[in-house]
Amino acid sequence: MNRHLIKLLRPHQWLKNAFIFAPLFFDRHVTDWCYLWPSIVAFLAFCLASSGIYCFNDIHDIDADRQHPVKRMRPVASGEVSIRMAYITMLTAWGSACALVVLGSFSNIHKGLLGTLLLYIIMNVAYCARLKQTAILDVFIIAIGFVLRIIAGGLATGITLSHWIVLTTFMLALFLALAKRRDDVVIYQASGIKARKNVMHYNMDFLNLAIAVLGGVTIMCYILYTVSDDVVARIGNQYLYVTSVFVVAGILRYMQLTFVEQKSGSPTKVLMHDHFIIVCVVGWIALFAIILYW
Secondary structure, eight states: OOHHHHHHHOGGGGGGGGGGGHHHHHTTOTTOHHHHHHHHHHHHHHHHHHHHHHHHHHHHTHHHHTTSTTGGGSHHHHTSSOHHHHHHHHHHHHHHHHHHHHHTOOTTSOTHHHHHHHHHHHHHHHHHHTGGGSTTHHHHHHHHHHHHHHHHHHHHHTOOOOHHHHHHHHHHHHHHHHHHHHHHHHHHHHHOOOSSGGGGGOOHHHHHHHHHHHHHHHHHHHHHHHHOHHHHHHHTOSOGGGGHHHHHHHHHHHHHHHHTSOOOSOHHHHHHHOHHHHHHHHHHHHHHHHHHHO
16 A cells, blocks of 8 residues: 555544543443453444545545645645545445454444444535535534444443533534634635635634633533542542543643644644643543542
């Protein structure tokens, strides 16, 4: 596989699928192979599925991408990968994802995992083909995609999810999606280039307010998760709320990057390269693990 095809698959975006491991982590089964294996299967399947969706998106948006200052360098838009090869790669990725779930579906993998995977693919194809041009609906679909990931993790392992952690996932994803839309508006105002047709249905005032509100709601949902009776009873520790420090710090830093430094175009790249965010994530995981496992 040449480097252009690898670029087409966007492996750096696979980090988003780590949400699949959330149920495993929250339910203290990270070291249990009978739970870890199905989570790995689900993770790899969603990585392949998401790569197929990126192929479809690049094929569908080839003309618009060629007008974008950054997206014009994508493999299909730049001509480094032909449309025919992109289609072949897309179908191979989706077929491999479904085969992985079916072949890896031992007795401890819920049958609903394949249905969740197919729903994820269908929803995102509809999003790429048309729905992403409808303001508000576009960011909701992105957020639902993250919820489907965490649900897939629960289905794969048979772990029951707290409704607060599902809500937190949805709100956080919505927060990040709106921050990305704000970046589209920034580019439009600076260059007159429309990253997507619905950019005209967003403006800075609306996005700034919506991002601020969702940042607060996300924090509140997470805090309510940490102090909920069922969670405290299940883990046997009432100090989980202490981890909120890192959540609040991380969200405030992301808002700073969005509003002050205008760097909200790629949440994945921010997560991988911003040192403050990395420290918040690592600190949150470490403290959470200490409370759960020690």
